[in-house]
Amino acid sequence: MKKILTFLIPTLLLSGVASAEVSAETAFVFNTFLFVFSGVLVMFMALGFAMLEAGFVRKKNTSAILLKNIALYSIAGIMFYLIGYSLMYVDVSGWIGSLGGAFYNPSADELALLDGADNADAISDTGYSVASDWFFQMVFCATAISIVSGACAERIKVWPFMIFAAFMTGIIYPIYGSWTWGGGWLTEMGFSDFAGSTIVHSVGGWAALTGCLILGPRSGKYGPDGKISPIAGANMPLACLGTFILWFGWFGFNGGSQLALGSALDAVAMSIVVVNTNIAACGGVVAAIILSQLMYKKIDLSIALNGAIAGLVAITAGPDLSNHFLSMIVGAIGGVLCTIAIPMLDKMKIDDVVGAISAHLVAGVWGTLAVGIFGGGDFLVQLIGIIAAGVLVVPLSGIFFFILKGTVGLRVSEETEASGLDKAELTTEAYPEFK
Amino acid sequence: MKKILTFLIPTLLLSGVASAEVSAETAFVFNTFLFVFSGVLVMFMALGFAMLEAGFVRKKNTSAILLKNIALYSIAGIMFYLIGYSLMYVDVSGWIGSLGGAFYNPSADELALLDGADNADAISDTGYSVASDWFFQMVFCATAISIVSGACAERIKVWPFMIFAAFMTGIIYPIYGSWTWGGGWLTEMGFSDFAGSTIVHSVGGWAALTGCLILGPRSGKYGPDGKISPIAGANMPLACLGTFILWFGWFGFNGGSQLALGSALDAVAMSIVVVNTNIAACGGVVAAIILSQLMYKKIDLSIALNGAIAGLVAITAGPDLSNHFLSMIVGAIGGVLCTIAIPMLDKMKIDDVVGAISAHLVAGVWGTLAVGIFGGGDFLVQLIGIIAAGVLVVPLSGIFFFILKGTVGLRVSEETEASGLDKAELTTEAYPEFK
Amino acid sequence: MKKILTFLIPTLLLSGVASAEVSAETAFVFNTFLFVFSGVLVMFMALGFAMLEAGFVRKKNTSAILLKNIALYSIAGIMFYLIGYSLMYVDVSGWIGSLGGAFYNPSADELALLDGADNADAISDTGYSVASDWFFQMVFCATAISIVSGACAERIKVWPFMIFAAFMTGIIYPIYGSWTWGGGWLTEMGFSDFAGSTIVHSVGGWAALTGCLILGPRSGKYGPDGKISPIAGANMPLACLGTFILWFGWFGFNGGSQLALGSALDAVAMSIVVVNTNIAACGGVVAAIILSQLMYKKIDLSIALNGAIAGLVAITAGPDLSNHFLSMIVGAIGGVLCTIAIPMLDKMKIDDVVGAISAHLVAGVWGTLAVGIFGGGDFLVQLIGIIAAGVLVVPLSGIFFFILKGTVGLRVSEETEASGLDKAELTTEAYPEFK
Numbered sequence A, B, C: 001m002k003k004i005l006t007f008l009i010p011t012l013l014l015s016g017v018a019s020a021e022v023s024a025e026t027a028f029v030f031n032t033f034l035f036v037f038s039g040v041l042v043m044f045m046a047l048g049f050a051m052l053e054a055g056f057v058r059k060k061n062t063s064a065i066l067l068k069n070i071a072l073y074s075i076a077g078i079m080f081y082l083i084g085y086s087l088m089y090v091d092v093s094g095w096i097g098s099l100g101g102a103f104y105n106p107s108a109d110e111l112a113l114l115d116g117a118d119n120a121d122a123i124s125d126t127g128y129s130v131a132s133d134w135f136f137q138m139v140f141c142a143t144a145i146s147i148v149s150g151a152c153a154e155r156i157k158v159w160p161f162m163i164f165a166a167f168m169t170g171i172i173y174p175i176y177g178s179w180t181w182g183g184g185w186l187t188e189m190g191f192s193d194f195a196g197s198t199i200v201h202s203v204g205g206w207a208a209l210t211g212c213l214i215l216g217p218r219s220g221k222y223g224p225d226g227k228i229s230p231i232a233g234a235n236m237p238l239a240c241l242g243t244f245i246l247w248f249g250w251f252g253f254n255g256g257s258q259l260a261l262g263s264a265l266d267a268v269a270m271s272i273v274v275v276n277t278n279i280a281a282c283g284g285v286v287a288a289i290i291l292s293q294l295m296y297k298k299i300d301l302s303i304a305l306n307g308a309i310a311g312l313v314a315i316t317a318g319p320d321l322s323n324h325f326l327s328m329i330v331g332a333i334g335g336v337l338c339t340i341a342i343p344m345l346d347k348m349k350i351d352d353v354v355g356a357i358s359a360h361l362v363a364g365v366w367g368t369l370a371v372g373i374f375g376g377g378d379f380l381v382q383l384i385g386i387i388a389a390g391v392l393v394v395p396l397s398g399i400f401f402f403i404l405k406g407t408v409g410l411r412v413s414e415e416t417e418a419s420g421l422d423k424a425e426l427t428t429e430a431y432p433e434f435k
Helices: A008-018 A024-056 A059-089 A108-114 A120-125 A130-151 A158-179 A185-189 A197-215 A236-258 A264-296 A301-316 A324-347 A356-373 A379-406 A414-419 A421-425 B010-020 B024-056 B059-089 B108-114 B120-125 B130-151 B158-179 B185-189 B197-215 B236-258 B264-296 B301-316 B324-347 B356-373 B379-406 B414-419 B421-425 C008-018 C024-056 C059-089 C108-114 C120-125 C130-151 C158-179 C185-189 C197-215 C236-258 C264-296 C301-316 C324-347 C356-373 C379-406 C414-419 C421-425
Strands: none
Touching: A024 A059, A024 A120, A024 A130, A024 A236, A024 B024, A024 B236, A024 B264, A024 C024, A059 A130, A059 A158, A059 A421, A059 B236, A059 B264, A059 B301, A059 B324, A108 A120, A108 B264, A120 B264, A130 A158, A130 A197, A130 A236, A130 A356, A130 B264, A158 A185, A158 A197, A158 A379, A158 A421, A185 A379, A197 A301, A197 A356, A197 A379, A236 A264, A236 A301, A236 C024, A236 C059, A264 A301, A264 A324, A264 C024, A264 C059, A264 C108, A264 C120, A264 C130, A301 A324, A301 A356, A301 C059, A324 A356, A324 C059, A356 A379, A414 A421, B024 B059, B024 B120, B024 B130, B024 B236, B024 C024, B024 C236, B024 C264, B059 B130, B059 B158, B059 B421, B059 C236, B059 C264, B059 C301, B059 C324, B108 B120, B108 C264, B120 C264, B130 B158, B130 B197, B130 B236, B130 B356, B130 C264, B158 B185, B158 B197, B158 B379, B158 B421, B185 B379, B197 B301, B197 B356, B197 B379, B236 B264, B236 B301, B264 B301, B264 B324, B301 B324, B301 B356, B324 B356, B356 B379, B414 B421, C024 C059, C024 C120, C024 C130, C024 C236, C059 C130, C059 C158, C059 C421, C108 C120, C130 C158, C130 C197, C130 C236, C130 C356, C158 C185, C158 C197, C158 C379, C158 C421, C185 C379, C197 C301, C197 C356, C197 C379, C236 C264, C236 C301, C264 C301, C264 C324, C301 C324, C301 C356, C324 C356, C356 C379, C414 C421
């Protein structure tokens, strides 16, 4: 369409050619719908985390973890609206955005269009609707804090956790996001993280690690003689349900991160991303099953489930690989690293209830580095991005956790931990008839 | 593209303009796909209700509530095909449609297209396929009766409930629907209900209220001295699962109610609706959590879950607000009203097992009024529409419930209630190994 | 576009007409997105099977069935990538494909497009992206093996099952697939199976039947005097959850099998498929409920759930019927046949834990024949296709099961069966706190 109108016959031919392309407004609809469709899938991942975590905690803490999960998603939705999106994307200085886009709303042009203005062409040139983009970004923010709730489960107080969730989704995640997807210094350096192995999963993982260190392990998990007492999750079907929902939602997480669907190129790229996402998870599951059999002489279901998540996290930084086999390998290595990390953390007496640090932080680091090995990223820059996430998130979340600890308190009392959070902090037992 | 080619042939002009816009056939595909996509999400809400209700009933009535839920969706699907859609949309007199569209099927033109006729242009002008629209409308009808099953759980007989479901989805819902979305007298008066706070949720809520009043409370719920004995639900993870599924499906419920996706305007509008839907639910959750803490000194998980639903119901009448902050407020007020209504209904000895009347009727009334406050609706007309729903649904469902009571019976015997519906009316216990 | 340019003015007019059509590139995006969207829904059916099966087994075998389900999906994803897709679709001789497409990857043209080549038009002419098609085909392959895991549950060893899953998804399913969707001899004969009543569901069902025959029934199921002892599933909410998820996913299974969305015709056809899919399931549920009431004097929830699945399986061969009422009848007959088949299999001492043979094989045979009655298929050819599936799958899977039996063993020991697979083969109990 760009070379149009030099003289008549070519115009006609071009007109014919034009009909082989996607009009700007059609592309706008495709792009906007991609964000909505993918955002809805990623929103569903909040349920995936809720079910996974409800499966891995004990009966007595189940209502509390469910409450934390629906609360954190709601808090993320509000905080990212109030300030988070703005700090991440609006007038980014390189190190942080501004508050100029706080209380983010549709653009004036869009409101004019809805009011009857004849500006569909101008709107179409923006590529996608403001709300669709905001929605897609918001659900990513919620994912980051979902990772924290599982690791810190069974001993963190409900209200302090919710306050932390507001800080994480309003401040911490947006700052690191501004360095990267917001166009800040890491992006300028060439850091490459397609859908957020580091930006979402490692950031969440670093905060989870910090929380676990400050909270300390659950009572009874590590004996004085170094003996590790596994604490079994109460409901494996829920954990499996959660894992499959995460896998399902991940097609939106990675597929939507193509950020466009308005051309054959974007459609090709997006479907390649979907296939890589899937096969990396398959690789993670199979690798984790084989390794758990070798390590424990039996298959461990929770390791297999975490293998799927680790495979998904690992491919998230670079799901645009043109060779699906490589994606399977990236995912399988993610599954292996996660399976190895779980007992290593236990040896370090870091008590992660659901394996979130292993699946999200360890596999996230691996996936981000893998872009420097198999993908188009620079290994050193990838490493800098990874380190930057830790250097930002650990102190910031640590200071905030300590403030909470020194004021409202962070960890429940021993009695509450023994009797369960459901009775002490909630009115609602999860399974009152199943004694 | 609009200012192009003033000196060339008008045909070229049209050709040029067209290529910047969405072609009629492309729009047809978008619109049809929007209905299918959204309809599939709303269909999934039937599972949301099933899980929510299975979580809130006791073990002994769990299989019965699951059976009712899959049955009611199936009955709705058949009744709406046989007569419901036709009574709601075909040749609406103002007060009811006709049976001219009973056994609704693809149009003759569509069948000709499938048989090879060259009428794609004419089909495209209809905007969307007949089947996609029917599907989208049908899943809304199923939602209305889903609301009833939860409120009346644990004491309504299975077969009479299924007969009522046929009446509700074949007659009651379509009549009120014809007054509104069918283009009848309420629409002519200016009643505004974008996706059905009243048309779906209040209608379902009125029938639920009527059922609860006629059935009476569950045995043991209200003592002779006015003492209220809370009856805890058996499985909170299921209730949480159901709530998240409802939230997920609601993006189709409200987003699809834009009814079109074939232009930048529709894409913008639809994504605004999605964001408002989400943030209203967030507001509902946070408000309900805070209020439950204030009221009970502890957080109540079931109130938080109902807060999400109430927020969603509240925004459903007007999710096209251009300011997302207002949507959050509308949702938060919905959450507050629902949280207050739950104990108020208990004081009136109205025993609603899952909080459906509070979440769907109370919040639905609020949301419909809110359109008269924040949106483009007329407050008085909104009020008339709300009252009309009650005036239609309460007597109609009441009479039908009484007919059932006087013939096949409506409520299970005391022995059945004590031992549970699963054993008495079904062959299947829900958790036979969990004694 | 085909009749373009015979002479000038009509060309202009046609150019105008063309702008009412869908451009090739727009159609490419629609088609590709349809595959991704539908594939994601079908992927979710893997969770549906996992939950259904976890609901129908006993507590002690729950982790094992969950593990089998996530493992089989992962194995299918890898095997179909390595060889399955190629054997099914690449250079099909009539009886089998080749290994020329092993390690299936994006096309060279697609990779060139991603690298900046100006070949979007040529790509658009291919109709859809390679990866999207692969993904959609892969999830169908996974469905076939999902059917086997449920039938053979509670006594098949985990590792041998996983090896069988690799054989089924890499060899058996692709061979029959090549005869049909791959364009082989059955397609040449005129066999018609829209979305796979036979190709997916009967093939899975035949393998399930073979497995059940070779494994023998669970200990205690059939007494020496012919007495049948029903073994109740542990968790009916999970079974209901699984069924609804399958129903939800089936909209992608059947709707996506239209294989295109880039025209009004395809949009109309796809939405008709969606409506027929839904109403067939409704018919299956209602028929199964009524029949279970007549047969057992009470409603059986598990029969109602299987009625939904049987209705879905039955319509899958021909969901393009132009009369929705007929689809309801096809689904209802599927529900009836399934309900009758379940006790018949028990009389033959074929112990199918979840009813998979009744719901997938019996209803699949019926649905395939129904295309020869109500649809456009030839009854005799349909029958040949059905028989061919049995003649291929039963010996092939039987021989493989026997090889496993004679080498690594197929069935767990009596002690393991008594104590449960979770303890013996896995480290993970499903419900450790619910004794």
